[in-house]
Amino acid sequence: MRKAITGHKAIAEAMRQIEPDVVAVYPITPQSEIAEYYADYVHNGLVHTELVPVESEHSALSACIGAAAAGGRVMTATSSQGLALMVEVLYIAAGMRLPIVMALANRSLSAPINIHCDHSDAYLARDSGAVQIFCENAQEAYDYTLMAQRIAEDMNIRLPVIVNLDGFTLTHTVQPVDLLEDEVAKKFVGECKQFSPLLDVDHPVTWGPFAMPDYYFELKRAQQAGMEAVPEVFRKVQEEFSKISGRQYAGFFEAYKLADAEYAMVVLGSTAGTAKMAVDELRARGMKVGLLKPWLWRPFPAEEIAEALRNVKAVAVLDRAFSFGTMGALFEDVASALYPLKQRPILANYIYGLGGRDTTVPELVRAFEELPKIRKTEWALRYIGLRE
Amino acid sequence: MPSIKVLAEREERGARFTGGHTLCAGCAEPMVVRTVLNAIEDPVVVASPTGCLEVASSRFPGTAWNVPWIHVAFENAAAVISGVEAAYKALQKKGKISRRIRFVVFAGDGGTYDIGLQALSGALERGHDFLYVCLNNEAYMNTGVQRSSATPRYASATTAPYGEAIPGKPQKRKDLTEIVAAHGIPYVAQAAVSHLIDLANKVERAMKYEDPKFINVLTTCPLGWRTPRDSAVQQAKLAVETRYWPLYEVIEGQYKINYKPKERVPVEEWLKTQGRFRHLFRDPRGKELIAQIQAEVDRRWELLLQKEKCFGGGE
Amino acid sequence: MAKLLGWRELPLGGVVTGGTAKELQKTGSWRAERPVWHEEKCIQCLQCWLHCPDDSVLVSGGKMTGFDYEHCKGCGVCAAICPKDAIEMVPERGGECAKP
Numbered sequence: 079m080r081k082a083i084t085g086h087k088a089i090a091e092a093m094r095q096i097e098p099d100v101v102a103v104y105p106i107t108p109q110s111e112i113a114e115y116y117a118d119y120v121h122n123g124l125v126h127t128e129l130v131p132v133e134s135e136h137s138a139l140s141a142c143i144g145a146a147a148a149g150g151r152v153m154t155a156t157s158s159q160g161l162a163l164m165v166e167v168l169y170i171a172a173g174m175r176l177p178i179v180m181a182l183a184n185r186s187l188s189a190p191i192n193i194h195c196d197h198s199d200a201y202l203a204r205d206s207g208a209v210q211i212f213c214e215n216a217q218e219a220y221d222y223t224l225m226a227q228r229i230a231e232d233m234n235i236r237l238p239v240i241v242n243l244d245g246f247t248l249t250h251t252v253q254p255v256d257l258l259e260d261e262v263a264k265k266f267v268g269e270c271k272q273f274s275p276l277l278d279v280d281h282p283v284t285w286g287p288f289a290m291p292d293y294y295f296e297l298k299r300a301q302q303a304g305m306e307a308v309p310e311v312f313r314k315v316q317e318e319f320s321k322i323s324g325r326q327y328a329g330f331f332e333a334y335k336l337a338d339a340e341y342a343m344v345v346l347g348s349t350a351g352t353a354k355m356a357v358d359e360l361r362a363r364g365m366k367v368g369l370l371k372p373w374l375w376r377p378f379p380a381e382e383i384a385e386a387l388r389n390v391k392a393v394a395v396l397d398r399a400f401s402f403g404t405m406g407a408l409f410e411d412v413a414s415a416l417y418p419l420k421q422r423p424i425l426a427n428y429i430y431g432l433g434g435r436d437t438t439v440p441e442l443v444r445a446f447e448e449l450p451k452i453r454k455t456e457w458a459l460r461y462i463g464l465r466e
Numbered sequence: 467m468p469s470i471k472v473l474a475e476r477e478e479r480g481a482r483f484t485g486g487h488t489l490c491a492g493c494a495e496p497m498v499v500r501t502v503l504n505a506i507e508d509p510v511v512v513a514s515p516t517g518c519l520e521v522a523s524s525r526f527p528g529t530a531w532n533v534p535w536i537h538v539a540f541e542n543a544a545a546v547i548s549g550v551e552a553a554y555k556a557l558q559k560k561g562k563i564s565r566r567i568r569f570v571v572f573a574g575d576g577g578t579y580d581i582g583l584q585a586l587s588g589a590l591e592r593g594h595d596f597l598y599v600c601l602n603n604e605a606y607m608n609t610g611v612q613r614s615s616a617t618p619r620y621a622s623a624t625t626a627p628y629g630e631a632i633p634g635k636p637q638k639r640k641d642l643t644e645i646v647a648a649h650g651i652p653y654v655a656q657a658a659v660s661h662l663i664d665l666a667n668k669v670e671r672a673m674k675y676e677d678p679k680f681i682n683v684l685t686t687c688p689l690g691w692r693t694p695r696d697s698a699v700q701q702a703k704l705a706v707e708t709r710y711w712p713l714y715e716v717i718e719g720q721y722k723i724n725y726k727p728k729e730r731v732p733v734e735e736w737l738k739t740q741g742r743f744r745h746l747f748r749d750p751r752g753k754e755l756i757a758q759i760q761a762e763v764d765r766r767w768e769l770l771l772q773k774e775k776c777f778g779g780g781e
Numbered sequence: 782m783a784k785l786l787g788w789r790e791l792p793l794g795g796v797v798t799g800g801t802a803k804e805l806q807k808t809g810s811w812r813a814e815r816p817v818w819h820e821e822k823c824i825q826c827l828q829c830w831l832h833c834p835d836d837s838v839l840v841s842g843g844k845m846t847g848f849d850y851e852h853c854k855g856c857g858v859c860a861a862i863c864p865k866d867a868i869e870m871v872p873e874r875g876g877e878c879a880k881p
Contacts, residue, residue, distance in 0.1 A: 099556035102549060126559060128552040133588030137545035140585070143538050144513065144549025150556055152549070170538055175794030236793060274796045276534040277554055279509035279567055282799030284529035286537035288521045289795065296788035297526070297795045303788075470827045474840050485835040485852030486802030491811060492856035496834040526795055527786075528802035535799075662831055696857030699832060 079257050085248035088216040088255045089155065089181045089241075090115035092223035094125055095263035096179075099150035099270070102130040102141035106160040107193045108245035109183040113155060135160035139167040139178070146176040147285045149275025151227075154178065157245055158185035161199045165206060171238045172207025173301055174286055175273075177230035178238040181223065184347065185245040186399075186433045194434020195245040197346060198399035200375075201407050207301060208238040209308055210376040212346040214332075216253040219243040221325065222373070224263055228315045231271045234307035242375075244348040246434065262322055305377045312374055330379035331372040333386055335361060339368030341449045342387060342423075344412055345396040346372060349430070349437050356442035367446050375408075380415035387416065392424040392449040396462070398431045405457065413455070425455045430462035437463055468666045473504040480532065482510070487530035488522040494659040494685045494698040495519050495601050499572055501662045502599055502681075503533065505669035510568045511535070511550055515543040515577035518608040519601065541581040543571045544589035544598060551594045568673060569596040575616035576606040579642050590649040590678045597672055597679045600642070603687035611690040615640040618710075619762065620755050621742045628745035633755060638762060643682045647716045651678040654716040658684040660702035664713060664724060671717070684711045692741020704736040709767045714774075721774040733763045803852070808835060812855035814870045816848055822867035829859035829868060 083091070089112050093101070101120075103113040120129045128145075132138045135156050142152040156164060161182060171178055187198040200210060209229060213219040219241060226239040243249060258266070274283045289297055309330065316327040334354055336342060343353050350371040360367045370386055370393075372379070387393055395413075397406025404410065409427035416422040428445060431437050441462050482503040489496055495518060503510065511534045514520040520537045523530040538546045547569050557563045573582060578600045586598065605623050606612040613623035619638045622628040626635035647654045653672040657665040665683060672679040684705055686698040693701050705711040708731045713724040734756050737743040746752040783805060816829075823845065830838040830845055837853040839846045860868040 099560075100549060100552045102545075102552070126556065128556040130548055130552050130592065132545060132548070133584060133591070137542060137548070137585050137588055140538055140542035140545035141549030141552065144536065144546035144551075145553035145556075146549075147536050148511070148550040148553035150553030152553075166539060167542065173794070174538075174796075273793060276511045276536060276550055277557065277563060277567060279511070279534055279565070282532055282534045284524055284531050284535050284797045284799060285794070287524045287526040287529065287795050287797060288537075289526045292785055293526050293791075293795075296786065296791055299788040300791050300793075470831055471843050474827055474830055474843055477836075478840055478843075481800075481836055483836065484800055484803045485837050485849060486804070486806040486808060487835070488806065488808065489834060490856075491834070491854035492858055493834050496836070497832050500836065501831065523802070525802075525806075527783075527792075527797050528805035529797050529799060530802040532800040696861040698858060699862055 079259070081255055081257060082252050083216065083255050084111070084250055084252055085216040085219050085243050086111040086250070087115060088220040089223055089243070090119070091257055092220045093153055094119050095258070095260055096151070096153065096224065096227050096267050097125050098127055098153045100128045100130060100142070100145035100152045101154060102132050102138045102145070102152070103154050104132050104135045104138045104156070104160060106135070106157050108185055108249045109155045109157045109160070109181070111249070112181055112183070135164040136167060139164040139171060142178045143167065143171050143174065143176055146178055147174070147275070148277050149272040151270035152178050153180060155181040155183065157183040158187055158199045162187060162202055165202055168203055168206045168208055168238060175236040175301065175304060176238065177236050179223065179226045179230050180238065180240055182240045182242045183245040183249045184242055192433040195247050196398045196432045196434070200240070200242050201399045201401065203240060204376065204407060207305065208240050208376065210240045210242060211373055212242045212375055213248065214348055214350045214371060216248055216255045219248060220255055220257065221319065221323065221327070224267060225315045225319050227267045229308065229311055232307070232311045233271065235304050235311055236273065237304050242347065247348045256323070258323060266319065266322055308377050309379060330374040330382055331370055331386070334369040334371065336368035336370055336386060338366060340366040340391050341446055342368045342370055342390045343394045343396065343442070343446065344370045344372070344408065346375060346408060347398065349396065349398070352437055352439055353442050355439045356446060359439065359443055360446055365446065378411045378415070380411070383412060384415040384419055387423055388419055388421060390423045392426065392452055394426050394428055394445050394449055396428045396430050400429060405459065424452055426452050426460060428460045428462050435463050468505050468670055470663060473501065473666060476504045476507070482533045484530050484532055486528060488525065489518060490689055492688050492695040492698055494603070494687070494702070497659050497662060497698070498599065498601055498665065498683050498685055501666050502570065502669050505666040506568055506570070506673055508566050508568045510570050512570050512572060513537070513543045513547040513550065514572050515574070515582055516540040517574035517577055519572055519574065521608055540577055542585045543573045543577060543582060544585040547571050547596050548589045548592065548594045551596055571596060571598045573598065573600055574607070575600060575602040575604060576614045579615045579640050587649065590646065590651055593677055595676045597669070597681070600682045601685040602682055603685045603690060604639070605687070605690050607687050607690045616642065619759060620746060622745060623742070633745060633749060633751060641766070646680045650719070651680065652718045653679040655681045656712060656714050657681055658702040658706050658711055658713060659686060660699050660706060661713060668715065690742070692744070693739060701739065704739065707731045708733040708736045708763065710736060710763050712767060712770055714770060719777060721770070721777045723770060723774050733760050807851045808854050809851045812853060812873045814855045814857070814872050815850065815853065816855070816859050817869045817871050818847055819867045819869060822865045824865055826864060828862050828864065832858050832862050834858065
């Protein structure tokens with residue numbers, strides 16, 4: 079069913095169809111409306127979910143851990159400072175191998191305080207062990223929230239999954255979204271797969287043990303194996319979802335006019351939509367440009383991305399957050415993915431869009447046009463839309 | 467009322483907290499844990515924050531817990547148990563679980579009075595059905611006897627040591643039991659490891675409620691308090707006798723002091739048995755400081771008597 | 782000590798089955814002195830059982846029957862609490878007991 083809804087509503091609808099047992103959530107702009115929509119469903123009896131209106135984001139994810147370990151299906155959502163506050167617990171959820179799906183309405187991290195979009199919150203969770211998916215629009219946010227549930231609960235994975243959607247740009251704008259029928263969505267997501275639930279009192283288990291140096295390393299290696307299992311499951315889940323939705327998801331990224339591109343751009347999130355327009359404009363002028371839009375960011379699909387970029391002359395990698403003291407996080411991912419190749423493109427790193435700064439088509443066109451002039455890859459940041 | 471024989475019978479049927487943990491010899495925490503667990507007939511799920519109990523009972527791959535147990539972090543035991551309880555409610559409503567399960571937190575004073583206070587307050591406000599037992603040994607013992615807001619005034623702690631300029635912890639200890647009572651939950655109590663049957667009775671009374679319940683248990687730490695290895699029970703008894711740690715309940719807002727010592731034993735009798743207060747008996751300032759401690763004990767006791775009078779349960 | 786497992790043999794998320802500490806950690810090795818039960822003085826009040834931190838006072842059919850010396854740490858709480866002096870702490874390997 080096609081509806082004109084905001085990104086908030088799209089996520090809330092996916093949550094409604096998933097119908098988790100527990101949702102523990104705390105308000106923060108620009109995520110709040112997701113919680114508000116869901117609370118509306120709960121209070122009107124549309125879903126059988128225990129809504130836990132916690133007193134902080136740290137408690138939100140902590141309650142999610144308790145509920146997941148108990149054997150329930152759980153979800154939450156947050157942004158920015160909320161993610162920062164809960165990130166201690168996010169690492170723990172990953173280490174405890176708990177399948178918690180959360181929407182992250184991307185918003186900049188303080189200071190200064192800013193409520194608008196950038197990716198610094200997602201970047202903070204980069205090494206947390208959570209799986210991270212980025213969405214270009216509300217449709218992808220809805221689709222990937224459903225897929226995330228399957229990925230998180232897979233018995234070879236069992237990790238938290240973060241579905242990123244740009245704050246305000248995607249959360250607050252009305253877009254066309256095709257929603258699956260409830261029964262179709264529910265069948266796709268399936269029943270909650272429990273593992274050693276606390277509530278199985280006849281088989282008492284201990285969750286969250288204390289590990290000395292004799293075991294910590296091995297337990298973390300086992301966690302890494304969970305991450306390593308993601309790519310295969312990701313593809314399978316996409317395949318299944320494509321069949322039931324009619325929307326084609328295949329692979330870890332969308333390659334837009336990339337196949338014969340001489341120059342390319344790599345960018346996460348909604349700015350990819352703007353980049354597609356820049357690509358179209360330049361293609362009309364005869365410049366062979368293309369876009370690589372990763373969906374799966376963690377684990378980073380290094381081989382596949384390197385393969386897709388190997389024959390490109392130069393690539394602009396866009397980061398919507400500083401990684402102070404070094405190059406952008408996405409740039410470093412791409413650069414290290416390309417490193418083993420004998421022939422690889424020149425790379426340029428652009429920081430853009432911080433704190434909700436809008437990025438326009440002409441600005442991205444200019445970035446593409448600069449690429450042929452760049453002699454070599456340099457350890458130096460460039461900026462789009464920054465006033466010097 | 468669970469007698470000692472009833473508790474023993476229950477443990478014989480299935481020990482919920484076993485030997486093999488690495489808590490100090492003579493530690494009072496397991497005394498409290500075993501008693502509380504044996505005082506509840508229904509199956510229980512337990513959550514603990516980081517602390518002595520958690521670390522010593524769950525070293526991978528050994529666990530002393532024979533009930534479902536979860537540890538997540540230091541400040542969130544109350545939030546974690548909220549989630550467990552919420553999942554239970556959800557699955558119950560869906561008809562996936564039919565048996566009655568109770569939820570218990572065992573947490574130290576560090577993880578309750580300080581870093582865990584927010585999560586506790588939130589859980590109390592939301593009304594989850596759980597029992598929170600604070601094992602109050604009056605400092606961050608697991609990390610080396612650092613002061614917490616539960617540490618009594620003028621006790622020497624490693625981050626508030628007795629010194630030339632400042633003789634131990636300068637602040638009075640927080641009255642967490644009253645803070646919890648102010649949340650308006652139906653069952654709040656103070657107990658002590660010296661009165662374990664009293665504790666068991668309190669647990670039984672508490673568990674009649676399907677609301678948040680809280681028991682603050684004075685739990686001696688012989689190592690941290692610098693008292694002999696076998697002195698845990700005697701230490702707590704003296705704390706109760708000197709009225710430093712009153713045994714009382716607040717049931718649906720009604721105050722009831724469970725034990726009123728007949729004789730007025732000066733708190734000094736308790737202070738002088740502990741190494742953490744030793745400086746009060748060697749330092750010339752000591753007499754004055756002890757007088758301040760006594761005045762505070764008296765003040766709180768009087769206040770409690772007043773509360774019992776104004777909001778008393780009768781009898 | 783049990784053999785150390787490789788990462789592939791570990792339970793998911795480090796979740797362990799309840800009650801494994803008893804077998805894995807024989808804390809009786811900590812003792813410097815051990816409790817000795819003078820049965821003839823014992824009135825079976827079970828105060829020793831109630832207070833033992835290490836679940837090491839054995840009870841069967843509601844009656845105290847002795848000690849679990851595999852786990853008893855020799856803390857002396859049982860001896861201190863016994864109303865009838867029916868428990869005596871003796872040195873584990875000769876020498877005097879330290880008296881507080």
